[in-house]
Amino acid sequence: xxxxxxxxxxxxxxxxxxxxxxxxxxxxxxxxxxxxxxxxxxxxxxxxxxxxxxxxxxxxxxxxxxxxxxxxxxxxxxxxxxxxxxxxxxxxxxxxxxxxxxxxxxxxxxxxxxxxxxxxxxxxxxxxxxxxxxxxxxxxxxxxxxxxxxxxxxxxxxxxxxxxxxxxxxxxxxxxxxxxxxxxxxxxxxxxxxxxxx
Amino acid sequence: xxxxxxxxxxxxxxxxxxxxxxxxxxxxxxxxxxxxxxxxxxxxxxxxxxxxxxxxxxxxxxxxxxxxxxxxxxxxxxxxxxxxxxxxxxxxxxxxxxxxxxxxxxxxxxxxxxxxxxxxxxxxxxxxxxxxxxxxxxxxxxxxxxxxxxxxxxxxxxxxxxxxxxxxxxxxxxxxxxxxxxxxxxxxxxxxxxxxxx
DNA sequence: GTCTATAATCGGATAGAC
DNA sequence: GTCTATCCGATTATAGAC
Numbered sequence: 001x002x003x004x005x006x007x008x009x010x011x012x013x014x015x016x017x018x019x020x021x022x023x024x025x026x027x028x029x030x031x032x033x034x035x036x037x038x039x040x041x042x043x044x045x046x047x048x049x050x051x052x053x054x055x056x057x058x059x060x061x062x063x064x065x066x067x068x069x070x071x072x073x074x075x076x077x078x079x080x081x082x083x084x085x086x087x088x089x090x091x092x093x094x095x096x097x098x099x100x101x102x103x104x105x106x107x108x109x110x111x112x113x114x115x116x117x118x119x120x121x122x123x124x125x126x127x128x129x130x131x132x133x134x135x136x137x138x139x140x141x142x143x144x145x146x147x148x149x150x151x152x153x154x155x156x157x158x159x160x161x162x163x164x165x166x167x168x169x170x171x172x173x174x175x176x177x178x179x180x181x182x183x184x185x186x187x188x189x190x191x192x193x194x195x196x197x198x
Numbered sequence: 199x200x201x202x203x204x205x206x207x208x209x210x211x212x213x214x215x216x217x218x219x220x221x222x223x224x225x226x227x228x229x230x231x232x233x234x235x236x237x238x239x240x241x242x243x244x245x246x247x248x249x250x251x252x253x254x255x256x257x258x259x260x261x262x263x264x265x266x267x268x269x270x271x272x273x274x275x276x277x278x279x280x281x282x283x284x285x286x287x288x289x290x291x292x293x294x295x296x297x298x299x300x301x302x303x304x305x306x307x308x309x310x311x312x313x314x315x316x317x318x319x320x321x322x323x324x325x326x327x328x329x330x331x332x333x334x335x336x337x338x339x340x341x342x343x344x345x346x347x348x349x350x351x352x353x354x355x356x357x358x359x360x361x362x363x364x365x366x367x368x369x370x371x372x373x374x375x376x377x378x379x380x381x382x383x384x385x386x387x388x389x390x391x392x393x394x395x396x
Numbered sequence: 397g398t399c400t401a402t403a404a405t406c407g408g409a410t411a412g413a414c
Numbered sequence: 415g416t417c418t419a420t421c422c423g424a425t426t427a428t429a430g431a432c
Contacts, residue, residue: 032319034232167365
């Protein structure tokens, strides 16, 4: 019985931690790190404000949690795409996933990209390095697909593709126009199709 | 004599306003809007803190000033490039200007792009719209060059070029690697060269 | 026009009751 | 584990002397 109670408590605690992590990712994406208060995240996660510090010792830890939530989402996506037999189809699936998020991107930009940009304006903490790691995760996966496609410079192509995504997200956001995601997404799909396997 | 004294005073006042505007642009680029205090800008401009409010009634007005400073810099650059007779050379000159800023971009990102991204995370003020205007200024100029080159879809090409710039700046910044600016810059130059005039 | 002192507010973090 | 009350520092903005 104590075991049951304990595991239930642990699960509830784990659930709260997870809720806080997911809420941190969402709210920080919408408001940015600096404009997001602990209270904002607590409210979104439906956790009492003063209780947050039991799970995360500081605001920076919550931001780190948001970052790892983004990494988790990315791994979920690439995991799904890895089921596809053809690397070309995997890359096209990635682009389609980006385009499907057009409205969110037009309103708040790429979650990881905007977060990285904001964190790079601090010196302390080292959260900026953490953000770079998540972006590298994406770059490495894309590079791997280009290599499997037999492309000569997979690293350069990955930089171009991910850079195009970051750029189109920023422009869609700055101009508040989701159609930019459609337009550039279509161009990227055509580009991938045009690549000749070596 | 009163005229002299008055004009001197006006000039000094104008000079302070300009110093504050330039300082706002620089400091906000490095630290971001939210982490920049009025005191930071005052110090950078060598103006007493309490005196700032004589020139700008609020922090938002200082941010707006930073934005128009970026617009001014952009007009200076395009004005110089307009001297070149060939639109293809003008576009290549723009790309070279971007690459020449690689170290700044790798440390703090594109001044206008990162500012736009940060401002888009607020609802109040309408400074986000102002940031969009500056980006549109650049897009329109680039579009004009592509049109003069006889390209069929100048608007789409402008979106691609400016998007590529924003993307490579963000990646260079997130990965702290200025060589990304060289690499992608070279690719863009080759792309412009490959375009066949219609 | 210039500058100081200070008001007013806000948000991160902690202490400690339950 | 949960939650309240509160401290403390920082920052925008203003009032008013010079």
